[in-house]
Amino acid sequence: MEVSFAEDSIRFLGYDFLGSTVHPAGVVTVPQLRDADWIALPLEVVTTSGETLFVPSRQRVALQRFCRHNDVPHRQRPDVWGDLLEPFLDTSFTVEHEIDTETRLREAGLRRDEVADIRGRLTPLMNAYNFDSMLWEWCYLGLFDLLRAANGHLVPPDLPPTLGDPTAFYAWTMSLAERHPGVA
Structure with a gap:
């Protein structure tokens, strides 16, 4: 790039x-x-x-x-994808940490069943990206990592097509990236 x-x-x-x-x-x-x-x-x-x-x-x-x-404002925003992809990190979290993550996702308007569906859809892809590839990221996986995986980086070539149409998948990832705590 x-x-x-x-x-x-x-x-x-x-x-x-x-x-x-x-x-x-x-x-x-x-x-x-x-x-x-x-x-x-x-x-x-x-x-x-x-x-x-x-x-x-x-x-x-x-x-x-x-x-x-050009007067383009600087804005740091909460990363919903960082929270959604947390289970695919090579680390474990305290119960308190997991509760905090669930709270942020709920504040972003994501129901528990919706979070489970998203993670379920991405499990084969993200496991291949972080674990099978031996990347072993333990600190952070976010939207960039998801898009890399979905575009064939570090994953077997048969995995990205299971996500469906690439344009629709990309639009879905962007719509979720726009979800922030307090903005459902």
């Missing part, structure tokens, strides 16, 4: 995620940007349509400069 910044636009080259508006290459203009997070890993820009696009971490300064120059 490569990103270049112009005066009033961001050009994405080699954007790997099927279903994205910038796949495999595309441009996002300032009026299309809602906010950005140059502290997140990886860096994020969010469009007015609610699509989260990723920027390589090595471009932190360039993204920050671009956003300040």
Whole structure:
């Protein structure tokens, strides 16, 4: 993935995620940007349509400069995907931690059965991504990791097609990424 910044636009080259508006290459203009997070890993820009696009971490300064120059607000937001994918980390959590995670998901408008369905749908994919591949991530898995897995990174080639149409899957991941505690 490569990103270049112009005066009033961001050009994405080699954007790997099927279903994205910038796949495999595309441009996002300032009026299309809602906010950005140059502290997140990886860096994020969010469009007015609610699509989260990723920027390589090595471009932190360039993204920050671009956003300040164009009055694109900095916004750190809770990561619902970090909470949804927590069971696929190579670690264990205290009961208190699990309760906190469930509370954040509930505050984001996700019912317990909905969370179970989402995790069930993603179990083969995320187990292959983190465990079978021997990635063994134990700190954090989020939307970027899910999209990498869904696009065939570190997983057997027969797994991504089980998720259904890539464009519909991508839209589903983005709609859930827009869910935040207190905003159902």
